[in-house]
Amino acid sequence: MGLTTTGPLEAFAADVGPPDAGPVTCVGGRTQWAIGGVAHQAREVRAPAGVVTLDPAEMTVRVRAATEVADVDGALEEHRQVIALPAWPGATVGGVLAVGHSGIRRLGYGPVRDTLLEARVVSADGRLVKAGGPTVKNVSGYDLCRLLVGSLGTLGLIGEVLLRTRPRPEVTCWLAGVTDPFALRHRLHRPVAVLWDGETTWVCLEGHAADVASQVRVAGLPEVPGPPPVPPFRWSMPPKAIRGLERRADGRDPSTSTGSIAGGLRDFRPPPPDPFTGWVPGPFLAEVGVGVVHVDRPVPAATPSTEVAELGRRVKTAFDPTGRLNPGRQPGAASSMGGAT
Amino acid sequence: MADLRAALTPDRVRDGSLELSLYGRDASVMRGEAVAACFPTSPDEVAACVRIARRHGRPFTPRGAGTGLAGGAVPVDRPVVIVTTKMDRILEVDTEDLVAWVEPGVVNLDLSRRLAPLGLTFAPDPSSQQACSIGGNVANNSGGPHCLAYGVTSAHVLAVEVVLPDGEIAILGGLDPEPAGYDLRGAFVGSEGTLGIATRIAVRLTPVAPAVVTMLLAFGDVAAAAATVSEVIASAMVPAAMEMMDQRITIAVEDYVHAGYPTEAGAVLLVELDGLPAGVEVERAQVEAIAWRRGASMVRAASDEAERALLWKGRKSAFGAVARIRPNYYLHDTVVPRSRLVEVLAEVYAIADRHELLVMNVFHAGDGNLHPLLLFDAREPGVMNRVHAAGEEIVKASLAAGGVLSGEHGIGLEKRDLMSLQFGPDDLDAQARLRDAFDPDGVANPTKVLPAGSRCGDLQHVPDGLWV
Numbered sequence: 001m002g003l004t005t006t007g008p009l010e011a012f013a014a015d016v017g018p019p020d021a022g023p024v025t026c027v028g029g030r031t032q033w034a035i036g037g038v039a040h041q042a043r044e045v046r047a048p049a050g051v052v053t054l055d056p057a058e059m060t061v062r063v064r065a066a067t068e069v070a071d072v073d074g075a076l077e078e079h080r081q082v083i084a085l086p087a088w089p090g091a092t093v094g095g096v097l098a099v100g101h102s103g104i105r106r107l108g109y110g111p112v113r114d115t116l117l118e119a120r121v122v123s124a125d126g127r128l129v130k131a132g133g134p135t136v137k138n139v140s141g142y143d144l145c146r147l148l149v150g151s152l153g154t155l156g157l158i159g160e161v162l163l164r165t166r167p168r169p170e171v172t173c174w175l176a177g178v179t180d181p182f183a184l185r186h187r188l189h190r191p192v193a194v195l196w197d198g199e200t201t202w203v204c205l206e207g208h209a210a211d212v213a214s215q216v217r218v219a220g221l222p223e224v225p226g227p228p229p230v231p232p233f234r235w236s237m238p239p240k241a242i243r244g245l246e247r248r249a250d251g252r253d254p255s256t257s258t259g260s261i262a263g264g265l266r267d268f269r270p271p272p273p274d275p276f277t278g279w280v281p282g283p284f285l286a287e288v289g290v291g292v293v294h295v296d297r298p299v300p301a302a303t304p305s306t307e308v309a310e311l312g313r314r315v316k317t318a319f320d321p322t323g324r325l326n327p328g329r330q331p332g333a334a335s336s337m338g339g340a341t
Numbered sequence: 342m343a344d345l346r347a348a349l350t351p352d353r354v355r356d357g358s359l360e361l362s363l364y365g366r367d368a369s370v371m372r373g374e375a376v377a378a379c380f381p382t383s384p385d386e387v388a389a390c391v392r393i394a395r396r397h398g399r400p401f402t403p404r405g406a407g408t409g410l411a412g413g414a415v416p417v418d419r420p421v422v423i424v425t426t427k428m429d430r431i432l433e434v435d436t437e438d439l440v441a442w443v444e445p446g447v448v449n450l451d452l453s454r455r456l457a458p459l460g461l462t463f464a465p466d467p468s469s470q471q472a473c474s475i476g477g478n479v480a481n482n483s484g485g486p487h488c489l490a491y492g493v494t495s496a497h498v499l500a501v502e503v504v505l506p507d508g509e510i511a512i513l514g515g516l517d518p519e520p521a522g523y524d525l526r527g528a529f530v531g532s533e534g535t536l537g538i539a540t541r542i543a544v545r546l547t548p549v550a551p552a553v554v555t556m557l558l559a560f561g562d563v564a565a566a567a568a569t570v571s572e573v574i575a576s577a578m579v580p581a582a583m584e585m586m587d588q589r590i591t592i593a594v595e596d597y598v599h600a601g602y603p604t605e606a607g608a609v610l611l612v613e614l615d616g617l618p619a620g621v622e623v624e625r626a627q628v629e630a631i632a633w634r635r636g637a638s639m640v641r642a643a644s645d646e647a648e649r650a651l652l653w654k655g656r657k658s659a660f661g662a663v664a665r666i667r668p669n670y671y672l673h674d675t676v677v678p679r680s681r682l683v684e685v686l687a688e689v690y691a692i693a694d695r696h697e698l699l700v701m702n703v704f705h706a707g708d709g710n711l712h713p714l715l716l717f718d719a720r721e722p723g724v725m726n727r728v729h730a731a732g733e734e735i736v737k738a739s740l741a742a743g744g745v746l747s748g749e750h751g752i753g754l755e756k757r758d759l760m761s762l763q764f765g766p767d768d769l770d771a772q773a774r775l776r777d778a779f780d781p782d783g784v785a786n787p788t789k790v791l792p793a794g795s796r797c798g799d800l801q802h803v804p805d806g807l808w809v
Contacts, residue, residue: 055678055680056575056577057571057572057574057575057679057680058574058678058679058680059574059579079575079577080577081577100519100524101519102518106518110492110496111518113524113527114492114495114496123767123771127767128767129767129768129770129771130764130765130768131768131771133676133745133763134678134743134744134745135676135677135678135708135709135743135744135745135748136676136708136709137484137488137493137676137705137708137709137710137748137749138676138745138747138748139481139482139484139493139531139747139748139749139750139751139752140745140746140747140752140756140760140763140764141746141752141760141763141764141769141772141790141791142528142531142532142772142775142776142790143482143495143527143528143530143531143532144528144771144772144775145527146495146524146526146527146528146530147523147524147525147527147528147775149524149527150519150523150524151523151524155523156771166579167577167578167579168577182437186437189548189550189551189616189617190548190616207616207617207620208617208619208620208623209619210619210620210623211616211617211618211619211620214617214619215617234519236517236518236519236520237517238438238515238516238517239437239438239516239518240435240437240438241517287518289438289439290518291516291517291518292518292519301521302520302521303521304520304521304522305511305512307505307509307510307511308511308512308513308522308525309522311505311511311513311525311778311779312522312523312525314778314779314781315523315525315528315775315778316523317778318774318775318777318778319771319774319775331521331522331523332520332521332522
């Protein structure tokens with residue numbers, strides 16, 4: 001259907017092949033290879049690479065999935081634009097979208113899923129399917145793009161995408177010091193990141209030079225070269241639950257102070273059982289206002305409710321009845337190894 | 342009926358001819374027929390309505406305030422209409438995590454008014470915001486002028502509790518940033534009531550920017566205004582809003598609300614910039630320079646909050662204003678790449694001329710979201726045929742320019758049969774698979790969004806009788 005680039009995508013679809021071609025696993029930059037379970041033995045396939053079109057006046061860029069995020073940002077530099085995807089060394093656009101994990105600037109840039117406008121994916125029966133549309137605003141039919149982001153290639157293999165870009169900030173500035181990160185976050189206007197390890201707070205400010213300068217004065221913290229090292233495993237919690245995390249030296253179990261906050265409503269059904277009870281996270285770096293907490297050890301898998309798990313199974317079966325796409329991987333499953341941060 | 346009345350209360354289940362006639366329509370130009378209209382007040386009551394409908398072999402159609410323009414809430418196949426307007430409580434406002442839990446019947450503007458003293462807002466602001474409900478916003482993935490910078494409804498919904506088509510209740514998404522499993526929340530938002538009914542919604546709250554500038558720019562023609570829009574975006578600026586009005590609508594609005602719009606201008610742009618004061622001032626100067634370079638005849642910034650409110654009142658009163666010109670209007674909704682605005686607008690005027698219809702344009706220029714407004718008198722014999730023919734040509738012209746079927750109204754019944762203009766059989770099949778996973782028996786708002794036969798490529802059309 002009206003493919004703008006037929007060659008490489010059709011070759012990718014042919015490589016995946018029809019259902020009787022057996023299970024396949026799609027390889028990107030292998031920077032987050034163990035997220036959501038290790039892929040079982042399956043034939044490896046690779047999406048095509050390369051920037052297809054760059055349209056600064058539309059603030060969009062069309063790229064093939066195996067293009068590295070850093071290369072897309074490089075191509076956008078002269079137009080003073082960026083994409084809101086984490087540019088981990090070696091990470092590909094398709095891989096970052098399939099995993100769906102945001103970078104540490106999520107507070108300012110939003111989740112990865114809001115970057116994807118249109119995708120061309122290879123379905124389980126080896127056909128090229130288009131999801132979404134080419135404009136920044138589009139409510140034509142079901143939002144399959146949202147479903148693809150974070151699906152670990154278990155519903156379809158991303159071949160080419162259209163991404164929205166955002167203005168490249170005039171100034172980027174990191175600050176750090178000992179202060180209350182929760183109060184600071186609300187004192188600042190749209191900080192791009194507020195990170196906290198239980199003691200020190202790091203803040204990233206971006207924007208026009210004069211605005212950043214005024215926000216630096218509001219923050220009252222000294223400038224530092226950049227963010228601290230980010231531990232490799234991720235833990236997701238409602239943002240205010242971060243308050244319950246204790247500094248590592250205490251070694252206390254944080255679960256008692258995080259479990260009760262998920263629902264928040266008196267007449268609300270109870271939150272799913274806290275899978276973290278008894279699990280001690282150790283050193284952490286928390287994204288304040290976001291709820292992603294980076295830790296140095298594997299995090300137990302979260303357990304979705306029975307209804308959500310059943311719905312997820314039905315979605316998987318509908319898109320991939322024989323289970324040939326990335327067998328072994330499952331969104332939300334525990335990871336034995338950390339990913340790029 | 343007896344089962345529904347027992348599950349709710351007798352007064353909250355209606356089947357009188359007047360009420361069924363009322364709930365047979367939404368704000369579109371289509372009409373259907375319901376067997377009953379129910380007004381549940383809790384998720385359990387919604388689930389009961391769904392189960393009872395199923396038990397009696399009837400489908401169900403969710404309905405919010407009924408302001409939808411694509412026929413998404415028009416009952417087809419004699420469903421039970423489940424109206425969420427009595428579930429209108431704001432349950433919790435969390436100013437630390439910037440989240441509010443609301444029931445689906447909360448009116449969009451009521452939520453933002455409640456949030457205003459806290460310095461917060463719910464960013465999606467569709468033109469119907471005085472009447473439309475948050476549940477309807479979720480069903481349609483609604484937009485509005487300020488979605489240019491802030492994104493559409495999907496970007497502002499963290500979690501949604503839904504009654505699924507089998508009557509089970511599930512929470513999709515979550516208050517944590519990376520809920521386990523597929524993004525079913527994202528799949529649900531914009532599904533137009535075909536995947537279930539939202540009963541509680543966790544919406545993201547946006548802090549109001551410290552500085553806001555609203556500018557009124559006047560141009561000799563729409564081409565100069567559109568060129569200004571393109572250049573602003575290409576300069577790596579994302580204004581909070583960028584709205585265009587052509588001369589016809591500007592005159593109509595000025596006559597109606599006296600907002601101070603220049604009626605001699607060929608096109609007017611309303612540009613809003615927000616953020617921190619220094620950046621807003623830099624961008625204001627940039628926009629002004631671009632506008633003069635593109636031949637603007639006037640550039641004016643609102644000097645105070647009252648003037649700013651008046652400028653917006655003009656824009657938001659556009660649809661009321663046209664009622665004084667012709668008794669009926671048909672509002673269209675397509676999106677085109679911003680760089681193609683000028684040629685598609687020219688085509689829209691030509692299409693309307695060919696069909697002897699009056700067209701006015703007031704739209705979200707910043708994101709290329711066109712809203713051609715066809716004005717007519719429905720009493721004129723044969724006029725509806727011309728209106729429909731012109732509408733279809735406008736959609737085709739937008740798609741030919743690389744655009745999409747709908748930017749914010751949704752597909753509903755109105756554009757269901759046009760889906761194959763944007764999507765091929767394999768694309769539609771993938772969408773139908775998602776729907777089947779949620780609703781294998783086809784009981785949730787049947788016949789909407791996807792043409793019948795999407796799974797087998799044998800497309801059937803909306804019966805003519807549904808069009809009013």
